[in-house]
Amino acid sequence: MNGKRTAYRITVLVILLILCIITFFISVGIGSLRLPVNDIIRAIFIEKEGVNRQIIWNVRLPRTLVAALVGVCLSLSGGILQGVMRNPLAGPNIIGVTSGAGFAGMLVLIYMPQYSYLLTPVSFLGAFGATILIYILSWKNGVKPMRMILAGVAVSAFLAAGIDALMTLYPERLQGAVDFMIGGLSARTWKHFRIIWPYALAGFILVNLFARRLNILMLGDEMASNLGLNVNATRMIFIILSSLLAASAVSVVGLLGFVGLIVPHITRLIIGSDYRFLFPASAIFGAGLVMGCDTIARMVMDPIELPVGIIMSMLGAPFFLYLLRGGMKRDYRS
Amino acid sequence: MESKRNIFRGCIGFILVITMLVFILAGCENSSTLNEQENSKDTDEVLQMDEDEIDNQNNNEQENNAEKNSEEGKEKLTFTDGLGNQVEITKNPERTIVVYNSMLDIWYLAGGTAIGRPDSKDMVNVPPEAVDIEIVGQVTQPNTEKILSLEPDLVILSTSMSKHKALKEILDQNGIENLILSYQTYRDFEEILDIFSQINGDKKVIEEVIPGIKRQVQDIVDRCPKENGPKVLILLASTSSVKCETTATHTGYMVDMLGGINIVGDPQADGQTRVQFSMEKVIQEDPDMIFIIPMGSNTEAVDERIKKDLTSNEAWAGLRAVKEGNVHYLPSEFFLKKPNTRYPEAFEYLAKLLYPEVFGE
Numbered sequence: 001m002n003g004k005r006t007a008y009r010i011t012v013l014v015i016l017l018i019l020c021i022i023t024f025f026i027s028v029g030i031g032s033l034r035l036p037v038n039d040i041i042r043a044i045f046i047e048k049e050g051v052n053r054q055i056i057w058n059v060r061l062p063r064t065l066v067a068a069l070v071g072v073c074l075s076l077s078g079g080i081l082q083g084v085m086r087n088p089l090a091g092p093n094i095i096g097v098t099s100g101a102g103f104a105g106m107l108v109l110i111y112m113p114q115y116s117y118l119l120t121p122v123s124f125l126g127a128f129g130a131t132i133l134i135y136i137l138s139w140k141n142g143v144k145p146m147r148m149i150l151a152g153v154a155v156s157a158f159l160a161a162g163i164d165a166l167m168t169l170y171p172e173r174l175q176g177a178v179d180f181m182i183g184g185l186s187a188r189t190w191k192h193f194r195i196i197w198p199y200a201l202a203g204f205i206l207v208n209l210f211a212r213r214l215n216i217l218m219l220g221d222e223m224a225s226n227l228g229l230n231v232n233a234t235r236m237i238f239i240i241l242s243s244l245l246a247a248s249a250v251s252v253v254g255l256l257g258f259v260g261l262i263v264p265h266i267t268r269l270i271i272g273s274d275y276r277f278l279f280p281a282s283a284i285f286g287a288g289l290v291m292g293c294d295t296i297a298r299m300v301m302d303p304i305e306l307p308v309g310i311i312m313s314m315l316g317a318p319f320f321l322y323l324l325r326g327g328m329k330r331d332y333r334s
Numbered sequence: 335m336e337s338k339r340n341i342f343r344g345c346i347g348f349i350l351v352i353t354m355l356v357f358i359l360a361g362c363e364n365s366s367t368l369n370e371q372e373n374s375k376d377t378d379e380v381l382q383m384d385e386d387e388i389d390n391q392n393n394n395e396q397e398n399n400a401e402k403n404s405e406e407g408k409e410k411l412t413f414t415d416g417l418g419n420q421v422e423i424t425k426n427p428e429r430t431i432v433v434y435n436s437m438l439d440i441w442y443l444a445g446g447t448a449i450g451r452p453d454s455k456d457m458v459n460v461p462p463e464a465v466d467i468e469i470v471g472q473v474t475q476p477n478t479e480k481i482l483s484l485e486p487d488l489v490i491l492s493t494s495m496s497k498h499k500a501l502k503e504i505l506d507q508n509g510i511e512n513l514i515l516s517y518q519t520y521r522d523f524e525e526i527l528d529i530f531s532q533i534n535g536d537k538k539v540i541e542e543v544i545p546g547i548k549r550q551v552q553d554i555v556d557r558c559p560k561e562n563g564p565k566v567l568i569l570l571a572s573t574s575s576v577k578c579e580t581t582a583t584h585t586g587y588m589v590d591m592l593g594g595i596n597i598v599g600d601p602q603a604d605g606q607t608r609v610q611f612s613m614e615k616v617i618q619e620d621p622d623m624i625f626i627i628p629m630g631s632n633t634e635a636v637d638e639r640i641k642k643d644l645t646s647n648e649a650w651a652g653l654r655a656v657k658e659g660n661v662h663y664l665p666s667e668f669f670l671k672k673p674n675t676r677y678p679e680a681f682e683y684l685a686k687l688l689y690p691e692v693f694g695e
Binding site: 031032033051054055058059060113114115116117171179184186187189190191298301302303304305306307 | 474575576577598602609610611612613614615617618620629635636638639643646647648649652
């Protein structure tokens with residue numbers, strides 16, 4: 001029985017991986033400029049100059065890679081939080097990542113527009129800082145998930161009020177700020193890729209190493225302590241990891257929250273709740289989803305682009321509801 | 335126990351510091367008062383917040399087919415407003431409030447006087463005669479009670495402000511004449527000037543000022559080469575996304591009139607002014623020049639930053655316009671705010687950039 005289950009899960013992982021790779025090639029392959037496959041390969045490996053090289057190498061490839069890594073980071077972050085908090089609604093917004101990055105980012109864009117290159121590090125610090133603040137505020141002989149969620153809601157509401165205040169006071173400086181709030185992959189290049197890949201890679205390796213611990217934590221605090229797990233330390237490590245992952249993604253592409261909430265749920269419905277499989281599956285699925293949605297966002301009204309978040313929510317939400325209503329006959333434990 | 339209390343105190347302190355920071359920083363740069371403002375998260379609304387800056391509204395043509403009916407001694411004119419409705423306006427109003435400074439300027443130009451205007455930080459488009467009239471709130475947040483208490487007989491509003499549409503309903507309910515207009519482009523300027531001068535019945539404006547401005551602009555347009563205009567990309571002041579202007583915006587429309595080819599093209603939907611454009615398409619089209627629209631904070635530093643961004647970003651740096659230094663930061667007096675009487679100067683500024691060989695000194 002157990003072996004059969006494992007085989008099923010590995011098959012699912014392999015299928016997801018193949019789909020993800022296909023999506024990658026589609027995403028790099030199509031765009032405003034339509035090129036046959038051999039021209040694309042030439043543009044990547046052989047040409048050193050020219051329009052094709054410029055478009056494929058400097059625009060499409062980095063954008064697709066950033067999309068994939070953002071998908072990985074946000075999905076893993078969401079997956080961790082839903083586990084640690086034992087709450088299906090947990091996502092990067094709950095630990096203040098979204099509002100922290102949003103508020104810090106707005107401060108830069110509104111007060112120091114000439115330092116807009118600081119946007120990424122500052123919003124990263126804002127996101128991580130908000131998590132730490134929420135963690136400290138909810139500490140009382142250890143952190144209880146429910147208390148942390150409530151503290152998160154309160155701190156997020158507070159920071160959101162700050163964002164709203166800035167928006168009302170500086171209507172004339174809003175353009176860049178609104179783009180950041182909606183989030184998107186437009187004009188993302190190698191610079192952004194270089195920021196995000198170390199987090200994505202380190203995060204991916206670490207969560208998979210710790211997956212078993214999260215499985216134990218899921219049994220409940222008491223049981224987990226009895227099994228010799230330091231509940232508080234484990235929880236803290238996971239929360240920090242999750243915050244770093246989400247912060248790196250959010251600081252690069254803006255406030256794209258929905259992936260983190262929905263991808264872990266969808267993969268959980270497909271592959272079950274064992275984190276040793278759930279983590280890699282979420283990462284792969286998240287990467288594929290963001291790449292795919294961004295390709296659609298680029299192509300729907302070509303050459304006008306839509307923010308990827310819109311496509312993601314429009315496609316993701318109905319699909320998620322379909323799974324939730326029993327379109328997929330698998331056990332759903334959250 | 336003690337340490338826990340310290341942490342708690344630290345956190346409260348942190349929150350207080352952030353709160354103060356927001357308000358102190360806000361206070362430094364913005365002395366204007368904050369009216370009872372709802373914190374609206376609606377980005378749509380937010381996008382339409384500054385006049386001239388972000389004009390997103392449908393660009394209905396305001397036909398000025400004025401019909402004159404005399405009743406009760408007061409002459410009335412009929413106009414089609416910016417929302418496409420027929421409205422009757424009594425001629426020669428005495429207590430006018432103009433809730434949009436670009437239009438206030440035209441109103442005075444057309445021989446009108448006003449008793450109320452919105453607050454303005456930089457006083458651009460506030461004519462000297464109107465400096466001391468009553469302030470009726472922010473352009474984005476007009477104060478309804480203040481406006482009603484001034485007992486106006488005409489209120490002039492803008493379609494680019496969502497709050498103005500709400501205000502229009504209240505004015506209609508109170509039986510106060512109002513005219514809501516769309517001011518996006520040079521064409522709107524001509525139409526609004528025409529409508530305003532009819533309302534004020536100023537013959538001199540109708541016969542001299544308007545034709546004068548029109549002629550000067552037409553002269554510049556006529557001097558431009560008729561074909562093979564340069565390919566232009568009009569970018570909003572940020573390289574973190576490729577937000578571009580269509581031909582339906584203030585600057586887009588002017589470039590179009592002068593024969594520049596906007597690579598983003600005409601809006602695909604009515605009123606579509608700014609679009610997220612494909613970087614790939616930009617590279618394919620390889621525009622001859624890039625115009626950067628100033629944002630609210632038009633400082634040299636921002637200008638420098640954008641130039642640096644353009645040259646350090648692999649995707650932008652490869653563009654011919656960037657390599658050849660054909661990236662132009664447009665001055666806000668003409669291209670962020672509406673130039674109104676200075677339209678000829680604004681057109682000339684653009685024409686010099688587009689055709690240095692024709693307009694260069």
